[in-house]
Amino acid sequence: MALLEVEDLRTYFKTREGEVRAVDGVSFSLEHSKMLGIVGESGCGKSVTVLSIMGLVQTPGRVVGGSAVFQGRDLVQLKGRELEDVRGHEIGMIFQDPMTSLNPTLTIGTQLTETLRRHLGMNKDQARKRAVELLEEVHIPNAARRLDDYPHRYSGGMRQRVMIAIAISCNPKLLIADEPTTALDVTVQAGVLDLLHELRSIHEMGVIIITHDMGVVAETADDIIVMYAGQIVEQATALDLFDRPEHPYTEALLEALPQVEGEGIREGRLRSISGRPPDLLDPPPACRFAPRCAYAGQDDCATVPPDLREIRPGHWVRSSHPTSERAAAPVGAR
Amino acid sequence: MLKFIIRRVAWTIPVILLVIFMTFLMMRQIKGNPFQVTERAVNEATQRTLDRKFHLDQPWYIQYAYYVKGVFTANLGPSLVQRDRDVNDVIKDHFPVSLKLGGLAMLWAVLVGIPLGIIAALKQNTKLDYAVMAVVNAGYALPNFLIATVLIYLFAVKWREHTPFPTNGWGGWETWVLPAAALGHAPMTFFARIVRGSMLETLQQDYIRTAKAKGLRWRRVVGLHVLRNSLIPAVTAAAPLLGFLITGSFIVEFVFGIPGIGRYFVNSVTARDYSVTMGITILLSMIIIFANLLVDILYGYLDPRTRDVRT
Numbered sequence: 001m002a003l004l005e006v007e008d009l010r011t012y013f014k015t016r017e018g019e020v021r022a023v024d025g026v027s028f029s030l031e032h033s034k035m036l037g038i039v040g041e042s043g044c045g046k047s048v049t050v051l052s053i054m055g056l057v058q059t060p061g062r063v064v065g066g067s068a069v070f071q072g073r074d075l076v077q078l079k080g081r082e083l084e085d086v087r088g089h090e091i092g093m094i095f096q097d098p099m100t101s102l103n104p105t106l107t108i109g110t111q112l113t114e115t116l117r118r119h120l121g122m123n124k125d126q127a128r129k130r131a132v133e134l135l136e137e138v139h140i141p142n143a144a145r146r147l148d149d150y151p152h153r154y155s156g157g158m159r160q161r162v163m164i165a166i167a168i169s170c171n172p173k174l175l176i177a178d179e180p181t182t183a184l185d186v187t188v189q190a191g192v193l194d195l196l197h198e199l200r201s202i203h204e205m206g207v208i209i210i211t212h213d214m215g216v217v218a219e220t221a222d223d224i225i226v227m228y229a230g231q232i233v234e235q236a237t238a239l240d241l242f243d244r245p246e247h248p249y250t251e252a253l254l255e256a257l258p259q260v261e262g263e264g265i266r267e268g269r270l271r272s273i274s275g276r277p278p279d280l281l282d283p284p285p286a287c288r289f290a291p292r293c294a295y296a297g298q299d300d301c302a303t304v305p306p307d308l309r310e311i312r313p314g315h316w317v318r319s320s321h322p323t324s325e326r327a328a329a330p331v332g333a334r
Numbered sequence: 335m336l337k338f339i340i341r342r343v344a345w346t347i348p349v350i351l352l353v354i355f356m357t358f359l360m361m362r363q364i365k366g367n368p369f370q371v372t373e374r375a376v377n378e379a380t381q382r383t384l385d386r387k388f389h390l391d392q393p394w395y396i397q398y399a400y401y402v403k404g405v406f407t408a409n410l411g412p413s414l415v416q417r418d419r420d421v422n423d424v425i426k427d428h429f430p431v432s433l434k435l436g437g438l439a440m441l442w443a444v445l446v447g448i449p450l451g452i453i454a455a456l457k458q459n460t461k462l463d464y465a466v467m468a469v470v471n472a473g474y475a476l477p478n479f480l481i482a483t484v485l486i487y488l489f490a491v492k493w494r495e496h497t498p499f500p501t502n503g504w505g506g507w508e509t510w511v512l513p514a515a516a517l518g519h520a521p522m523t524f525f526a527r528i529v530r531g532s533m534l535e536t537l538q539q540d541y542i543r544t545a546k547a548k549g550l551r552w553r554r555v556v557g558l559h560v561l562r563n564s565l566i567p568a569v570t571a572a573a574p575l576l577g578f579l580i581t582g583s584f585i586v587e588f589v590f591g592i593p594g595i596g597r598y599f600v601n602s603v604t605a606r607d608y609s610v611t612m613g614i615t616i617l618l619s620m621i622i623i624f625a626n627l628l629v630d631i632l633y634g635y636l637d638p639r640t641r642d643v644r645t
């Protein structure tokens with residue numbers, strides 16, 4: 001059985017202007033100890049997807065449909081208190097901005113130990129001892145002395161390490177990292193990523209990592225999901241996706257990456273491709289990528305929504321014009 | 335933290351000196367001399383003796399030094415109008431009353447206002463929130479003499495058989511309730527609004543999302559993570575408020591016939607009792623300085639970032 005099985009997840013925001021379909025029928029599954037990367041442009045629904053799994057969507061947002069079965073239990077159906085027992089215990093989560101993700105008025109020690117005491121029933125002394133070990137595990141120097149410091153004494157990279165320590169403190173089976181390095185200084189990004197991978201293999205955690213940076217997931221993720229406008233548009237193993245991307249959007253994303261000399265791996269940030277993602281209040285009726293797609297012609301693209309189909313074993317794509325079925329050049333080039 | 339407190343306390347000394355100086359300066363700007371007020375004019379020899387006794391023949395900085403010495407040795411000199419009474423006596427008689435009234439009003443404001451703000455924020459955009467805020471906003475607009483009058487009318491007149499509250503005077507606890515409520519009403523609404531606003535802001539913070547993601551019980555998320563941060567603005571505002579409540583209760587003291595210092599302060603000004611006016615001014619300034627000191631220390635306790643910046 002998979003560790004996490006997400007099925008047709010839908011999260012809508014009821015706003016004054018109308019219903020924003022931030023997550024619109026997302027399905028995927030994650031096996032034990034595997035790593036899944038979710039990539040896509042800003043606003044495509046990556047964060048809302050994982051927040052929905054955690055039951056952390058803020059009003060006016062609401063999970064309106066679908067399921068997220070984690071170790072046999074559907075998190076979407078769990079009651080508030082049952083979900084609280086899962087969060088931070090069986091699923092750990094870290095966020096994009098470590099500067100604002102820790103409470104400025106409580107010591108690092110308090111913020112670490114409260115999770116241990118809450119979920120593992122440790123007493124104060126046990127929790128403190130464990131907290132020091134955890135800080136050492138995420139390579140904070142002088143861990144014992146730094147336990148009583150407040151977050152403002154820690155640098156951004158160190159705060160993210162603390163966030164990681166908190167997230168893994170109860171030995172979760174799943175770690176969700178929402179753009180864990182985006183807000184960090186370039187010089188410390190690699191260190192934080194290495195730490196994540198190190199801990200992942202030690203603790204045998206499944207990991208969902210969200211990123212803008214293809215380089216972050218290229219080498220390490222097992223599977224990759226590409227999201228566009230609230231939907232999954234391509235899903236495959238990392239190797240297959242980088243070798244033979246099928247969706248025109250994925251292609252454009254990969255083409256926009258600078259090639260690093262001497263290495264076979266493409267690295268770098270997602271550059272904006274021409275045009276803008278659609279307004280989720282009123283997305284294109286059929287293929288949501290059609291207005292920006294170089295291959296969308298006079299055919300069904302504007303009228304029939306493409307299904308997510310398995311173009312070859314393990315490789316799913318939502319497009320009428322995947323690379324391997326394409327003979328002609330882009331419409332514009334003709 | 336201790337270093338921070340010591341530093342902060344040390345800083346109040348020059349501030350107090352400055353306050354005394356300003357008060358002193360202002361009083362000197364008033365033309366004339368208390369002993370030359372027409373109906374009580376004295377002859378020249380007496381005037382000279384008086385000048386000597388009160389150091390009025392000395393240059394101003396010597397007078398200032400004498401006055402500072404007086405303040406720090408808690409001797410504010412005699413009243414110029416009331417025979418046989420020192421400024422100290424005036425303060426001793428009337429200040430405790432104002433202190434108690436202001437303190438009770440503050441207690442009312444905090445104990446009612448903060449919970450109302452918390453409830454309104456947690457139930458944002460529900461009927462409960464609207465009801466609380468309607469009462470608070472309406473109350474905010476009413477001046478305290480009106481509230482005092484209404485309270486007297488309702489509790490001390492209309493329902494006098496059923497309530498123990500008298501219309502005026504100052505004695506047992508039943509005489510404290512109505513004045514404290516009247517005086518504390520405005521700051522109560524103020525606390526409710528400020529706490530509601532900062533709670534709503536704090537609830538949106540990333541670290542609250544972190545606290546939830548850790549699986550903490552909602553009680554702890556609100557009681558520790560949200561509250562601690564949302565009380566900071568309320569605490570900051572509390573200092574001037576407390577000072578204002580102790581010093582600015584003149585109207586309520588008047589309406590309820592309470593022998594507090596606010597009433598006496600106003601009387602001293604009209605009676606040209608300069609030494610009393612000065613003494614009370616300095617006392618009240620010191621209260622405000624002290625309240626600010628208290629808040630800074632509390633603030634340092636609530637928000638650790640400020641400790642590092644200032645030490």
Ligand SMILES: Nc1ncnc2c1ncn2[C@@H]1O[C@H](COP(=O)(O)OP(=O)(O)OP(=O)(O)O)[C@@H](O)[C@H]1O
Nearest residue numbers: 013015020022041042043044045046047048049280
């Ligand atoms: N509070 C809200 N009210 C209305 N719409 C919202 C709200 N929060 C999110 N959305 C919608 O959800 C969409 C997806 O947001 P989400 O944060 O998941 O994007 P993302 O893919 O994580 O982007 P980024 O890379 O910038 O983090 C947004 O485009 C926005 O339209």
Ligand SMILES: [Mg+2]
Nearest residue numbers: 046047048178
């Ligand atoms: Mg995001």
